[in-house]
Amino acid sequence: MAVFGRRRREIDVANTRAESADAAAPDDDALRALEDLFSTLPPPRPALRAHALVDRDAGPALLPTLTPGGDDPIAPTPGTPLIERDTSLDRTRTEPQGERMAQLEQSVQELLTIDGAVGVAIADSASGMALAQGGHPAFDLGVAAAGNSNVVRAKLQTMKELGIASRIDDILITLDDQYHLINVLSSSGTEGLFVYLVLDKAKANLALARHKLATVAGQITI
Structure with a gap:
């Protein structure tokens, strides 16, 4: 009789566990619905x-x-x-260039103090570009500097073909009422540049102007 009662209790416990498992198991339709929902969601994005x-x-x-x-x-x-x-790197890049341009402008202003000077330009003979200029010679100094760069290049090329190794001091062009002086720079750092000076023929002393031009040109550095 005791054995029968113990067996009966074991059967009841087994039935209770089976009912609990059935209640906890998810419905197949619900699982399929969840799978369909997750399949439509976009993949997660990384933070x-x-x-x-x-x-x-x-x-x-x-x-x-x-x-x-x-x-x-x-x-x-x-x-x-x-x-x-x-910001010191920016200053390093810009300050030397500003100082060089200021020096060129100072040289232009110094040359304009020559008696009879009406225009000055410091230009690059390779490109014809005026790096600094000043004065009022009644014509465009930038255009004149570009044109005279052809004169400088032609003269240098002619000297090379003739085997002349001398350095050009200056080139003088005499007009009816003006002197045009071109001083070709040849120091370290200024090679390829030239100074273009326009003088009023009636007011200028050519000898003094050439001396002053040579002095200032020799002080120009880049």
Whole structure:
């Protein structure tokens, strides 16, 4: 009788466990619905994080760029150093050029103090471009400098063909009412440049003007 009662209790426990398992098992229709729902969702996107980069052309700077690997789209990666822009690099690039241009302008103003000087230009014989100019000679100094660059190149080429190794001091062009003086620079850093000086023939002392032109031209550096 005791054995029968124990067997009866084991059967009841087994039935109870089977009913609980059936209740917890999900319905097949519900599983298919969930699978269809998840199949229509887009894949998860990786989080974005800002990193510090350096623009090699513009110089050191903190440039935000978004890359996968974090939860905060703005905060930089932990441990990434923040690089502050060094403005001294900009000054290094611009100051020498500004100083050179200022020196050329100063030379132009000094030459304009010569008696009878009405126009001055410092130009590149290769390109014909005037690097600095001043005065009012009643014509376009930039165009005149470009034209006289042809004169300089032609003279240098002729000397080369003739085997003349001497240096040109100056080239003088005499008009009815003007002197046009061209001093070809040949020092280190100024080779290829020339100074173009326009003088009023009635007011200028040609000998003194040539001396002053040679002195100032010898002081020009680039």
